Amino acid sequence: xxxxxxxxxxxxxxxxxxxxxxxxxxxxxxxxxxxxxxxxxxxxxxxxxxxxxxxxxxxxxxxxxxxxxxxxxxxxxxxxxxxxxxxxxxxxxxxxxxxxxxxxxxxxxxxxxxxxxxxxxxxxxxxxxxxxxxxxxxxxxxxxxxxxxxxxxxxxxxxxxxxxxxxxxxxxxxxxxxxxxxxxxxxxxxxxxxxxxxxxxxxxxxxxxxxxxxxxxxxxxxxxxxxxxxxxxxxxxxxxxxxxxxxxxxxxxxxxxxxxxxxxxxxxxxxxxxxxxxxxxxxxxxxxxxxxxxxxxxxxxxxxxxxxxxxxxxxxxxxxxxxxxxxxxxxxxxxxxxxxxxxxxxxxxxxxxxxxxxxxxxxxxxxxxxxxxxxxxxxxxxxxxxxxxxxxxxxxxxxxxxxxxxxxxxxxxxxxxxxxxxxxxxxxxxxxxxxxxxxxxxxxxxxxxxxxxxxxxxxxxxxxxxxxxxxxxxxxxxxxxxxxxxxxxxxxxxxxxxxxxxxxxxxxxxxx
Numbered sequence: 101x102x103x104x105x106x107x108x109x110x111x112x113x114x115x116x117x118x119x120x121x122x123x124x125x126x127x128x129x130x131x132x133x134x135x136x137x138x139x140x141x142x143x144x145x146x147x148x149x150x151x152x153x154x155x156x157x158x159x160x161x162x163x164x165x166x167x168x169x170x171x172x173x174x175x176x177x178x179x180x181x182x183x184x185x186x187x188x189x190x191x192x193x194x195x196x197x198x199x200x201x202x203x204x205x206x207x208x209x210x211x212x213x214x215x216x217x218x219x220x221x222x223x224x225x226x227x228x229x230x231x232x233x234x235x236x237x238x239x240x241x242x243x244x245x246x247x248x249x250x251x252x253x254x255x256x257x258x259x260x261x262x263x264x265x266x267x268x269x270x271x272x273x274x275x276x277x278x279x280x281x282x283x284x285x286x287x288x289x290x291x292x293x294x295x296x297x298x299x300x301x302x303x304x305x306x307x308x309x310x311x312x313x314x315x316x317x318x319x320x321x322x323x324x325x326x327x328x329x330x331x332x333x334x335x336x337x338x339x340x341x342x343x344x345x346x347x348x349x350x351x352x353x354x355x356x357x358x359x360x361x362x363x364x365x366x367x368x369x370x371x372x373x374x375x376x377x378x379x380x381x382x383x384x385x386x387x388x389x390x391x392x393x394x395x396x397x398x399x400x401x402x403x404x405x406x407x408x409x410x411x412x413x414x415x416x417x418x419x420x421x422x423x424x425x426x427x428x429x430x431x432x433x434x435x436x437x438x439x440x441x442x443x444x445x446x447x448x449x450x451x452x453x454x455x456x457x458x459x460x461x462x463x464x465x466x467x468x469x470x471x472x473x474x475x476x477x478x479x480x481x482x483x484x485x486x487x488x489x490x491x492x493x494x495x496x497x498x499x500x501x502x503x504x505x506x507x508x509x510x511x512x513x514x515x516x517x518x519x520x521x522x523x524x525x526x527x528x529x530x531x532x533x534x535x536x537x538x539x540x541x542x543x544x545x546x547x548x549x550x551x552x553x554x555x556x557x558x559x560x561x562x563x564x565x566x567x568x569x570x571x572x573x574x575x576x577x578x579x580x581x582x583x584x585x586x587x588x589x590x591x592x593x594x595x596x597x598x599x600x601x602x603x604x605x606x607x608x609x610x611x612x
Contacts, residue, residue, distance in 0.1 A: 131258055131260065131387060131388075132387070132388065132389070133260060133388065134260055134261060134378050134379060134383060134387075134388025134389075135378045135388055135389055135390055136375075136378070137374075137375060137377075137378065137390065138374075138375055139373060139374030139375045139479070140374075142374045142375065142377055142378070142390060142479070143374060143475075143478050143479075143486075145390050146390070146391065146393070146478070146483040146486060147486065149392070149393055149483065150393055150483065150484070150486060150487060150490075150493065151493050151494030151495060152486060152487070152490050152492075152493040152494075153492040153493055153494075154490070154491045154492040154493075155471070155474055155475055155486070155489045155490060155491065156471045156474075156475075156489050156490070156491045157471060157475060158469060158471040158472035158473075158474075158475045158476055158489075159467075159468075159469050159471065159472060161467070161468075161531060161533045169466070169467045169468070169469065169533065170465050170466055170467075171466065171467065171532055173466075173537070175465060176464055176465050176466045176537075176538075177463070177464060177465070177565075178463075178465050178501075179463040179499075179500060179501035180463075180565065182461060182463055182506045182508055182542075182545065182564075183504065183505055183506050183508075183509060185204070185208070185508060185509040185512040185545070185546065185548070185549050186200075186204065186548060186549065186552065188203055188204055188207065189207055194552070196552075197552060197553050197554065200549065200552060200553065205513065208505060208509050208512070208513055209442065209513065211504045211505045212441070212442075212505055212509075212510065212513075213394075213482075214394055214482070214484060215482065215484050215485065215503060215504060215505070216481060216482060216484075216485055216503070216505060217396065217397060217399055217400040217438055217481060217482055217485075218391075218394060218395050218396030218397045218400050218481065218482030218483070218484075219394050219395065219396055219400075219482075220396055220400060220404055221385050221395075221396070223385065224381070224385055224404070225253050225254035225255065225256075225257065225384070225385075226253075226254050227251040227252065227253050227254075227265065227408045227411065228251070228252050228254070229249055229250070229251045229252075229411075229412040229415075230249065230250050230251075230252065231247050231248070231249055232248045232249065232250050233247070233248045233290075234246070234247050234248075235247075235248075235290055235293060235294050236273065236294055237270075237290065237291065237292045237293065237294050238292060238294075239270065239291060239292060239351055239352055239355035239356075240340070240348060240352035240355060240356060241356070242272060242273075242352075242355040242356055243272070243273040243274060244270050244271060244272055244273055244355055245270070245271055245272075245273050245418070246268060246269070246270045246290050246291065247268065247269045247270075248266075248268050248288075248289070248290060249266070249267050249268065249269060249412060250264050250265070250266060251264065251265035251266075251267070251408055251409070251412065252264050252265075253265070253381060253384060255384055257387070258384055258387045258388065260388055261379055261380075261383050261384040261388060263368075263369070263380060263381050263384050264368060265364075265365075265368050265369055265405055265408060265409070266288040266289075266364075266365045266368040267283075267288050267362050267363060267364040267365065267409050267412075268288045268289055268290060268291070268362065268363045269281070269360065269361075269362050269412075269413070269416065269418075269419075270291060270351070270355070270360055270361050270362070270363075271360035271418040271419065272355060272358055272359075272360065275358060275418065277420075278417065278418060278419055278420035278421075279358055279359055279360045279418065279419065279420055280359050280360070280420050280423035280424070280425070280603070280607065280609070281359065281360040281361060281362060281413060281419050281420070281423070281424050281425070282354060282359060282360075282361050282362070282424075282425045282426070282427050282448075282450070283361075283362040283364050283406055283409055283410070283413075283424065283425065283426050283427065284350070284361060284362065284363055284364065284427045284428070285364055285366050285402065285406075285426075285427070285428040285432035285435060285436065286363055286364070286365070286366075286428075286432070287363065287365055288363045288364060288365040288368070289363065291351055291363070295334065295335055296332075296334075297334055301330075301332055301333070301334055304332045305330040305331060305332050308331045308332060309323055309331070312331075340352060343588070343591075343593040343594055343596070344524075344528065344586075344588035344589060344591065344593060344594050345586065345587070345588055345593070345594035347593070347594070347596070347597055349593075350593055350596045353596050353597055353600060353612075354596075354600065356612060357600050357604070357612030358609070358612065359600065360418065360419060362409060362413070364405065364406060364409050366402040366405060366432065366435065368405075369381055369401055369402055369404070369405030370382055370398045370401035370402060370405070371398075372398060372431070373479065374478065374479040376479075377390070377391060377397075377398075377479050378390060380401065381401050381404065381405070382395065382396060382397075382398075382401050391483055392483065393482065393483035393484045394482055394483070394484060395482065395483060396482065397478075397479055397480050397481045397482055397483075397485075398435075398479055398480045399431075399434055399435050399438050399457065399480045399481065400438060400442075400482075402432070402435040402438075402439075403435055403438045403439035403442060403443065406426055406435075406436075406439045406443070406446075407439070407443045407445075410424055410443070410445055410446065414445075421445075422447060423447050423448070423603075423607050424445070424446060424447060424448075425446060425447060425448035425449055425450065425518075425603070426439045426440055426446050426448075426449050426450075427449070427450040427452070427592070428450075428451070428452060428454075429452035429453055429454075429590065429591055429592050430452070430453055430454070430455070430590060431477075431480065432452075433451050433452040433453055433454030433455075433458050433459075433522075433592070434454045434455070434457045434458035434480070436449050436450070436451055436452075436454075437449060437451045437454055437458050437459055437510060437511070437514070438458075438510070440513075440514045440517065440519065441510050441511075441513035441514055442513070444517070446517070447517055447518060447607075448517060448518035448519070448520070448603055449514060449517075449518070449519050449520065450520045450522060450592055450595070450596075450599050451519070451520065451521050451522060451592075452522045452523075452591065452592030452595075453522065453523055453524060453530050453534055453590050453591070453592065454534075454539070455467070455468050455533065455534040455535065455539075456468040456469065456470065456472065456473055456535070457473055457477075457480060457481065458507065458510075458539075459507055459510070459511060459521050459539045459542055459543065460507055460534065460535045460538040460539040460542060461506055461507050461508065461535070461538040461539075461541055461542050462488075462500050462503055462506050462507060463500045463501060463503070463506055464535055464537075464538035464541075466532075466535040466537070466538055467531070467532055467533035467534060467535045468533050468534065468535065469500075470488050470489055470499075470500045470503075471489045473485065473489070474486045474488060474489025474490075475489060485503075487502075488500055488502055488503050506542065507538075507539070507542040508541075508542040508543075508545040508546045508564070509546070510542075511542055511543055511546035511581070512546040512548075512549035512550075514546075514581075515546070515549045515550045515552075515553050515555060515580075515581070516550050516553040516554060516555035516580055517580065518580050518582075518602070518603055518606055519580065519581050519582070520582040520583075520584070520595070520599050520602065521539060521543050521581075521582065521583050521584075522584060522585075522586070522592040522595040522599075523536045523539065523585045523586075524585070524586055524587070524588045524589045524590060524591060524594070525572055525585065525586075525587055525588070525589070528587065528588050528589035528590075529589030529590045530588070530589050530590045530591075531590070536569065536585060537569055540567070540569040540583060541564040541565070541567070542564070543558060543581065543583050544558065544560050544562070544563075544564040544567045545564040546581065547559075547560065547579075547581055550579065550580055550581045555579065555580040555581070556578060556579030556580055556581070557579050557580075557581045558576040558579055558581050558582065558583050559576055559578050559579055560576070569585070570583070570585070572585050572586070572587050573585070573586060573587055575595075575598055577598065577602050580606065582602055584598055600612055
């Protein structure tokens with residue numbers, strides 16, 4: 101058969117075509133590397149997107165500073181008319197529970213998402229939970245089972261960023277059934293690791309000494325001169341550091357009451373700084389790029405992380421998933437309230453000393469101001485929130501009265517579930533900066549929504565403008581919305597025993 105040149109010609113043509121059209125080769129373009137900004141650069145990027153030229157500076161907590169915050173009650177309410185949680189955007193009054201659930205609540209969720217805390221994207225990847233270690237421990241005098249968990253977020257769409265949520269679940273070992281659980285924002289990890297004791301310690305010491313002598317035979321003489329010394333010793337019993345009110349630590353109280361608790365590390369979800377906004381879960385979803393104005397901030401991201409923790413708890417047979425709460429203090433108090441407001445699966449919340457962006461009215465001119473949030477902690481919020489600290493922009497200027505929602509409506513979003521607002525006193529470190537009065541006003545106004553939905557509020561009938569804050573240590577704990585100012589500092593620990601008993605009463609558990 102004569103030789104045919106066709107295969108060679110076809111091969112030559114294929115090489116020519118591939119060279120002429122390199123884009124036809126099946127290659128995946130490299131995703132861009134994560135943007136690395138300082139906090140100032142990131143804030144400026146958002147200001148440029150919004151057309152903001154100048155922000156009003158925030159106030160100082162130092163009362164002797166030239167730009168000190170206002171602590172004159174006569175000047176505290178320049179915008180006294182706060183938004184009404186029971187009036188629709190079209191002006192119609194909300195008079196039934198059905199109107200709240202179908203009309204008003206969705207309006208509030210939309211406005212808080214768009215203008216204050218940002219939206220959780222539709223394409224947030226799934227989280228896969230793994231129990232890394234199980235330890236049998238003692239919390240005080242209560243035997244418990246502690247599980248250290250890692251929630252790995254699927255980053256197949258953007259491998260340059262890893263997010264691994266760290267939390268530790270602790271439940272009573274001798275519980276006869278599922279128990280209520282309180283998720284607490286803070287450092288995760290085993291609270292009281294089970295250590296070797298007695299004979300186990302002796303075996304460890306014998307092994308250590310043998311290994312050291314094997315490594316350095318001269319150590320045999322050293323050990324013979326110090327026969328009572330051991331490299332490993334049992335940790336002696338230590339009395340716990342008591343809460344400010346003299347009570348046992350919160351974790352001891354919860355375990356003794358037959359509750360479980362979760363230690364959830366918010367930093368494993370999203371960093372608490374503006375420079376980290378292109379990392380963490382926000383950065384992962386944005387593929388390492390800066391936020392857009394309606395994108396979520398750190399508070400909403402931490403709340404999302406708590407929700408993913410609850411996803412796991414719903415699968416754990418030791419947990420009563422219908423009675424899972426969330427707790428936090430200061431910035432994490434803000435995050436706890438945001439968690440409760442947006443995720444209706446949470447049945448209770450303890451909001452500790454949360455201030456602006458939490459349970460205190462944004463419109464109030466007392467202590468911490470909106471301008472402190474828009475300038476310093478802007479990354480807690482949606483980019484759009486920066487508008488309300490603007491003195492000069494393409495749209496003019498804006499101030500707190502332009503915010504379409506306020507803290508009374510954020511608290512109202514928790515109704516009719518168990519919501520406990522907690523503060524301390526300035527003399528012990530719960531600074532005036534937090535505006536306790538503004539928080540009481542917001543709580544008082546939100547109470548109307550609890551009543552509409554068939555729950556009991558805080559039991560104050562007066563309008564929020566004239567209602568008097570109760571004395572320190574006198575709690576308003578008869579309804580599903582509660583208020584108590586303790587005589588401790590910047591912590592909710594002195595209110596933990598009150599919170600546990602208050603919740604037990606409403607969920608039908610015996611007193612602890």
